[in-house]
Amino acid sequence: MKKFLKQVRYQFKPAWQPGFLAALLTIAFLISNCSNPSTSGGTAQSGILVYGSSGQPINLESGNVTDGNSLIVHNQIYNRLIEFKPGTTELQPGLATSWTASPDGKIWTFKLRQGVKFHDGTEFNANAVKFNVDRWWDKNSPNGYRNAGKTYEIWEQIFGGSKGEPNSLLQNVVVTDKSTIQFGLKQPFAAFPSTIASGYFGIASPTAIQKAGASYGTPAAGAVGTGAFVFKEWRSGDRIVLEKNPNYWNAGFPKSNQLVMRFITDPAARLAQLRAGQLDFTVDLAPDQKAEIDRDSNLTAVARPSFNVGYLALNPTYKPLADVRVRQAIAHALNRAAIVKAFWGDLAESTPHFVPSILAWAQSSDLKDYDYSPQKAKELLAQAGYPNGFEMDLWYMPVSRPYFPTPKPIAEAFAADLNAVGIRASLKTKDWTAYLADRIKPPGYQSFMMGWTGDYGDPDTFYYPHFGTGGTKDIGNWKNDRILQALDQARLTADQSARSQLYAEVDEILHREVVRLPIVHSKPLLVSRKSIDGWLPSPLGTEPFEAISKR
C-alpha cells in the first residue's frame, strides 16, 4: 500500500505543479505591476495640498468640540473675530478689525470687517456673531439643538458658566449696529480678546446652521464659514476635501487650490505615507520618529513651539506629601534635565516654570531650579522625619500625549530616581477615561503624571485652571490665598507690566510649594515634504493653512 501511494504521488508531479507555480507567478506579477502609485494618480499632485490628520474630526461645528483633529479643520473653514499672528500667541485682526475695552474693563467693543461673505453667499455681520455666541452660551437658544445632544462645554470651561449662571463671566452680548458688537462682562477680564481668538470659536453661517439643524457639522451637512477654504466633501473614515474660497477677504490667500485632509490614526503609517509621497505634511509624530525623518532627504522635521506643560502632581492630602520639604526633596531627587534629554532629545525643554517659554513675560526671572541632588533630597527627607524614605503611588497615564509621548518609561525613570533617595514608588495606571475621572474623586491619586496644552495665548490659560478657584480638585483642593488673589487680580487688570509682576509672584510661590512639579515643555514633532513652503506652526496646536504652497 505504501509503495503504491508513493507511486501515486510520484505520478502527480508532472501533471499540475508547473501550472500552479505559473499561476502563482502570474498573480504576483499582476499584483506588483497592476499599479505604480506614481503613474496611477495616487501621489499628491501640485495645487492639491494633502494633510495627514491623526484622526477623523468629531464634528465641524465650532464651539461644540475641543479635539485637535476637529479644530484643525475648523481653522481652514472658519475665521475667528481675532486671529493669532502665524507662529506666535500675539493677536491680529480677524473678522474684527479692532477691539477696545471700556475704561472699567467690563465692556469689550468689536468693530467688524465689512463686505465679508460666508461660503453660502450670506452676509457676515454683527447679528451673525451674536447668533453664534448665543448658541454657545445660552442654554435656551432655539438654535443650540441641545435636545439633540449638543454640548458647548468649552464655553463654560473658559468663561465660567452659561447665560444666567452665577459664575458666568459674560453678562450680555449686544449688537450696536451692523458692524459693531459689544460683550458686557461681569468683571474685567484682561485675557478676553485672547480667549475669543482661540480655535474653538469660529464664526459659522447662521443660515447654514438653521438649514441643517442638529446635523450641522456632520459629514452629510458639512460646515459653512468665511475662511480660506470651502467645505466640499467628507468621506467618513477617509478624508475631508476642501476647496479654495475664491471670495476670501484676505486677498492673495489661500495659496493652494485644494486641501485634502486624510485621516491616518497610526503615526508610523502617517510617516510611511509621507515618505511615499502621498502626503505633503503631517503632525503628532513621536519624538523617536525624528531619526527616521532626518534620514530622508525629502523631508523636513518641524518642531511646533511649545505651548504645553507635562508635570508630576504631588497631592498634599496624603501624609508624607503634606510636608513641603518632602515635595521639595522629590524635586531634587528627579534628574529632570536628563530625563527630558533622554525621552525628547532636543524636542523639549526642562524649566523651573509652569508656563512655557513663549510666555516668558509671565515667569519670574529670579527663579533658580532645584538642582539634581540625591544628597539634598535625602537631607530634606530626614528633616521631614522620613530618613528611610516612604512608599508612594505614582500614577502614569496609559495614553501618549504631546507632553508625555511615552508615559510608562518616563514613569519608570522617575521611579528609579525616587528609589535612589529611598522613596519607593509603585507605578499604577488605568484606562484613560477612568484615569481622568478618578483623579478628581477625593482624595485623588497620591502622585500622578498629567499635562496641559494652552487654549489661548495668555498665561491665564495655564495658571488659572490649575491653581485658580476650583482648579485644584485633583490635589485635594490645595489652596494658597496669595496665589488665588494674584490670579484674580491678573484677570482684572489690563496693564501688562502689572500682570507680569503678579504672574512672576505666582511662579515663585508655585516653585516653592511644588504641588505640580513642571517636568517638561515639549515641542510636538511635525514633518513636511521639502516641496512645501509657508507652514508656520502655531504654538496653540492648530493653525490656518492658507499661506502654505506647494512647488
Added chain:
Amino acid sequence: MGQYIFKRLLGLVPVLLGITLAVFLLLRFIPGDPAIVLAGERATPDQIAALREQLGLNKPLLFQYFAFLGNLLQLNFGNSLISGIPVIDEIRTRWTATFELAIAAMLIAITIGIPAGVMAAVRKNRWLDQVLMAGSLLGVSIPVYWLGLLLVYLFAVTLNWLPPSGRIGIESGLNFQPITGFYVLDSLLRLNLPVFSDVVSHLVLPALTLSTIPFAIVARITRSAMLDVLNQDYIRTAKAKGVPDRLVIFRHALKNALLPINTTIGLQFGTLLGGAILTETIFSWSGIGSWIYDGILARDYPVVQGGVVFIAVVFVVINLLVDLSYAWVDPRIQYR
C-alpha cells in the same frame, strides 16, 4: 428547504439577543464613559454629571438595555454620542469598504490556500509539505499589526510599488463618484481604468495582510481533508483504472474534500469582518472595523453596539448560507 431556513432564522433570535446583551454589558464594564470623553480632559465633575444626564447614562442599566433593544427592533441604531451622526448612516457608508477588503482577502486566501493544501497533502511529509505547513503556521501566528507595517515599509516606502494606505489616491478620489461603494466594482462600472488600477493597488497590501490567517487555516484544513480522501479506496480504484492524475485529484479527491473546506471558508469570512479592525486601523481603511475601534476608544456605546450587532448578523447569515451550500456540494444532504 423553506421550512429549514425559517427554523434557522428563528434560531437567530436568541443568538442575537445574547450578542446584544454581551456587547451592552461588556461596554458598560469598561471603566470610563462617553461623558468624560465628550467633556474633555479639563471638565469638572459637575459638567460630567450634567452630560451623563443629558446622554441618558444616569438611567438604570436595565432601562438603557431595553431602550436599546426597543430601538433596535425598529432598526434604529441611535446616534453616535460623540459626533451625533446616526449609526445607521455610518454603517451604510462604511460596510462596503469592509466587505471589499474581506472579499479580496478571502480570494487571496482561497487562491493560494487550497492549492497549497492540495500540494501539501499530495507531497505529505516531503519538504514541500513541510515548507507549506511551516508557512501556514507562520500565517496563523504572525501579528497582523507587525506584518502590515512591514509590508508597508517594503512595498510602499522602500520599493514605492504600492500605496501605503487608504482606499483611493488623492487625484482619483477627487474625480471619482462611487456607485455601490465597492470601489473596484464601481471603477469597472464607470469604465475608468486608471481609477480601477488605483483602487486595486490600494487594496493589495491590506488584503494580503488580512489574508494570512484565513490562508493558513484554509491550507491546513484542505491538507487534512485531502489526506482523508486520498486514503479512500475509490481513489485507488480510479488510479487503477488509469484515470489521469489531474482528474483524480481535482474531480474525485478535491470535490469530496470540499465540505470541510467550505465550512472553514464561511466561518473564516465572518472572522475576517472582525479581524478587519486591526488591518483597517493600520491601513486607514474607512470601514466598519476602524470605526468600531475609534468607537471603543471613545466609549461611543451606540457606535460599538451598532457595529458589533451588524457584524454578528452578517456572521450568522453567512453561516446559514454555508450550511445551505452543503446541499450543492454534497447532494446526499437534505434539509428538514
